[in-house]
Amino acid sequence: MQGVFAFIAGLVFGIGLIVSGMANPAKVLGFLDLAGRWDPSLALVMAGAIAVGGMGFAVARRRRETLLKTPMQLPTARDIDRRLVGGSLLFGVGWGLAGFCPGPAIVALGAGEMKALVFVVAMIAGMGIYELMK
Amino acid sequence: MDIDWTAFTPWSALAGGAIIGLATTLFVLFNGRIAGISGILGGLLRPVRTDIPWRVAFLVGMLVAPLAYLAFATLPAIVIDAGYPVLVAAGLAVGVGTRYGGGCTSGHGVCGLSRLSPRSVMATLLFMAAGFATVFVTRHLLEA
Numbered sequence: 001m002q003g004v005f006a007f008i009a010g011l012v013f014g015i016g017l018i019v020s021g022m023a024n025p026a027k028v029l030g031f032l033d034l035a036g037r038w039d040p041s042l043a044l045v046m047a048g049a050i051a052v053g054g055m056g057f058a059v060a061r062r063r064r065e066t067l068l069k070t071p072m073q074l075p076t077a078r079d080i081d082r083r084l085v086g087g088s089l090l091f092g093v094g095w096g097l098a099g100f101c102p103g104p105a106i107v108a109l110g111a112g113e114m115k116a117l118v119f120v121v122a123m124i125a126g127m128g129i130y131e132l133m134k
Numbered sequence: 135m136d137i138d139w140t141a142f143t144p145w146s147a148l149a150g151g152a153i154i155g156l157a158t159t160l161f162v163l164f165n166g167r168i169a170g171i172s173g174i175l176g177g178l179l180r181p182v183r184t185d186i187p188w189r190v191a192f193l194v195g196m197l198v199a200p201l202a203y204l205a206f207a208t209l210p211a212i213v214i215d216a217g218y219p220v221l222v223a224a225g226l227a228v229g230v231g232t233r234y235g236g237g238c239t240s241g242h243g244v245c246g247l248s249r250l251s252p253r254s255v256m257a258t259l260l261f262m263a264a265g266f267a268t269v270f271v272t273r274h275l276l277e278a
Contacts, residue, residue: 002164002165002187002188002191003187003188003190003191004191005160005161005164005165005188006161006165006187006188006189006191006192006195007191007192007194007195008160008195009157009158009160009161009164009165009169009192009195010157010191010192010193010194010195010196010199011195011196011198011199011202012153012156012157012160012195013153013154013157013158013161013169013171013192013195013196013199013240014195014196014197014198014199014200014202015153015199015202015203016150016151016152016153016154016155016156016157017150017154017199018150018199018200018203018209018210019146019149019150019153019203020146020147020149020150020151020153020154021143021146021147021150021210022150023200023210023212024210024211024212024213025212025213025214025215025216026211026213026214026215027141027213029215029269030138030141032265032266032268032269033269033270033273034135034266034269034270035270035273035274036136036273036274037136037137037138037141038135038136038137038138039137039138039141039142040137040142041141041142041143041144041146041147042147043147044144044147044148044151045147045148045150045151045154046151046243046244046247047148047151048147048148048149048150048151048152048154048155049151049152049154049155049158049244049248050151050155050244050247050248051151051152051155052151052152052154052155052156052158052159053154053155053158053159053244053245053248054155054248054249055159056155056156056158056159056160056162056163056248057158057159057162057245057248057249059159059163060162060163060166061249063163065166066162066163066164066165066166067163067164068164068165070165070166071166072162072166073166073167074162074166074167074168074249075168075236075251075253077236077253078252078253079253080252080253080256083234083235083236084234084235084236084253084256084257085235085256085260086231086234086235087230087231087232087233087234087235087236087257088231088235088242088256088257088258088260088261088264089231089235089260089261089263089264090227090230090231090234090235090264091227091228091231091232091235091238091261091264092231092260092261092262092263092264092265092267092268093227093231093264093265093267093268094223094224094225094226094227094228094229094231095224095228095239095261095264095265095268096264096265096266096267096268096269096272097216097220097223097224097227097268097272098214098216098220098221098224098225099214099215099216100214100221100224100225100228101171101228101238101239101240102171102172102175102228102232102238102239102240103171103196103238103239103240105225105228106171106175106193106196106197107196107197107199107200108212108214109197110196110197110198110199110200110201111200111209111212112200113212113214115214115216115218115221116212116214118218118221118222118225119221119222119224119225119228120225121225122221122222122223122224122225122226122229123175123225123226123228123229124175124179124229125225125226125229126225126226126227126228126229126230126231126233127172127175127176127179127229127230127232127233128179128229129226129229129230130176130229130230130233130234131176131179131180131233
């Protein structure tokens, strides 16, 4: 059952990325290019996502178990450490280089984009490097 | 600041964002987890047997999203200007960075800000700043 709902969540998430324009790296880079001709659209993607997601998480916060009667598994870490800072900065550099973050890259791969395949393979390799260094 | 009004798509951005928020809501209420793509994918590299099915199911859902979308409308253009060497470097940086930082645009940016996590607020500010800085360097310093 968890697999079925995970599939639906992934599907809806992917459709949201397509509708919002985030699946298109050129549009993402247009947002990240503050000094050029700036496209503010992605700020509204975040606003829309947080407005709806904020309600979902407000409900989830009060629950001990999910609607499938399994335990809630929300993160408990609270410390802002060197790993969080360094990792996030490195991620931002990679995001700015190609305009891809993980979700949109997977959606673009599903759309049959060869360049997305190259990015995703390199990203998985990067995640493997993290596992080896950990 | 020079805003590109022809590229600005406020309604599809808000609607798409709301759909993403719906997905994170479904996932937390039914699966009890953060819909963070880097964590869902990266978790498969050190697999826990009972976690594999839902991780794979989520990713397959994302992969088939373009096909589902195509059933109702033509897919919007996906324009990838970066060349292959840049894509490899970017992919490596995103892979290592998101795992060290514990999340990406979805886990920290959308879910983390939705639940007002201080860690995620910090992570989001940092990766946005790094993204802005990187595009400034590649578009305005290196290409100038």
